[in-house]
Amino acid sequence: ALISMLNAHPDAKITISGFHSASGDLPTNQELAKKRAFSVRDALKAAGIAEDRVALQKPMSAEANLAGEDPKSRRVEVAVAK
Secondary structure: OHHHHHHHOOOOOEEEEEOOOOOOOHHHHHHHHHHHHHHHHHHHHHOOOOHHHEEEOOOOOHHHHOOOOOHHHOOEEEEEOO
16 A cells, blocks of 8 residues: 555655564664664565655654553554655
8 A cells, every 4th residue: 555655646755663562672672673664665665666755764752662562562654754
């Protein structure tokens, strides 16, 4: 769906942020969150989306990542720039 939207709106740009859970080693979790975001970026690039349309952003607050053991805290969010 994201690729279709980007193809339909060639001027649209997005920001990708990776998140992690509160459990485990913080540096390891941060690296996993970064790899999640990179994986999405790489998949978009492989689908033909220009790299200059995709920005990676570290979440503003590490506390926003700390939703306990909820698997939803281990996620990637994509925001469309206005």
